Amino acid sequence: MLVVESISKTFNPGGVNERIALQEISLHLKPGEVVTIIGGNGAGKSTLLNAVAGVVPVDRGRIILDGQEIHCQREHIRAGCIGRVFQDPMMGTAASMTIEENLSLAMRRGKPKKLRRGVTRKERQHFKDRLELLDLGLEDRLTTKVGLLSGGQRQALTLLMATIAMPRLLLLDEHTAALDPKTAEKVLQLSRTIVEENKLTTMMVTHNMEQALSFGDRTLMLHDGKILLDLGGSRRKKTTVSDLLAMFEKASGKVLGNDRMLLN
Numbered sequence: 001m002l003v004v005e006s007i008s009k010t011f012n013p014g015g016v017n018e019r020i021a022l023q024e025i026s027l028h029l030k031p032g033e034v035v036t037i038i039g040g041n042g043a044g045k046s047t048l049l050n051a052v053a054g055v056v057p058v059d060r061g062r063i064i065l066d067g068q069e070i071h072c073q074r075e076h077i078r079a080g081c082i083g084r085v086f087q088d089p090m091m092g093t094a095a096s097m098t099i100e101e102n103l104s105l106a107m108r109r110g111k112p113k114k115l116r117r118g119v120t121r122k123e124r125q126h127f128k129d130r131l132e133l134l135d136l137g138l139e140d141r142l143t144t145k146v147g148l149l150s151g152g153q154r155q156a157l158t159l160l161m162a163t164i165a166m167p168r169l170l171l172l173d174e175h176t177a178a179l180d181p182k183t184a185e186k187v188l189q190l191s192r193t194i195v196e197e198n199k200l201t202t203m204m205v206t207h208n209m210e211q212a213l214s215f216g217d218r219t220l221m222l223h224d225g226k227i228l229l230d231l232g233g234s235r236r237k238k239t240t241v242s243d244l245l246a247m248f249e250k251a252s253g254k255v256l257g258n259d260r261m262l263l264n
């Protein structure tokens, strides 16, 4: 499904601000597999997702999605088959457009452009059905401008937009981190439902170690641009947050100090 083969990325190579973000990362995701990614600050989590999405070009290595090499494709081409939700609820939706216009754009992502504009009656019904899932009353506000929605409502809508055209891969980059705890839980639960119902192959970055162990099938821990731990199956089921911390310390030789991972 997704094959990441020895990818490396260094920002500002040779300069005073040189940062090695990814070092020879290799990863294989099966169809429908859901992987959570944790790691300390600057471990390379976002760069990994950005490399897969095409936001950051890799220096070396290959990224293959459903047998097709995508590492040389531009970001907007990859966006046709990769859905993405960012940490910032203001990204991913167009504030000046209505809910139905945003959903309509998301439906057409990656498809050949047609001359026809506007939303059909059939599409409108489909959007209503999908919005009901959110349980936020947005199904009755199709013509409301997205800029008028709350952060949580916008993030839930972004999640719907990222998945409405059934992407081949879904990337969630700390997508609940900027929300209040109650809304974060709701958006996380919704993510779980959408991912499970549609068997979406997913990579989710989180700072919350409990979330990392309970969401999906497998957990990767990144450190210094490398995969330090790859936990799945029964071993993962038995792992607690304190086990995870101990594993991190053993594998990295470091103690997690002042880090957001510890605050969750």
Ligand SMILES: Nc1ncnc2c1ncn2[C@@H]1O[C@H](COP(=O)(O)OP(=O)(O)OP(=O)(O)O)[C@@H](O)[C@H]1O
Binding pocket: 011, 012, 019, 020, 021, 039, 040, 041, 042, 043, 044, 045, 046, 047, 048
């Ligand atoms: N655009 C950029 N230019 C220069 N350096 C960058 C850039 N993006 C990331 N880096 C550096 O690459 C390394 C990995 O960063 P990345 O954002 O992937 O880490 P992260 O694990 O997502 O961290 P955090 O949890 O703090 O967001 C860090 O040293 C970071 O400073």
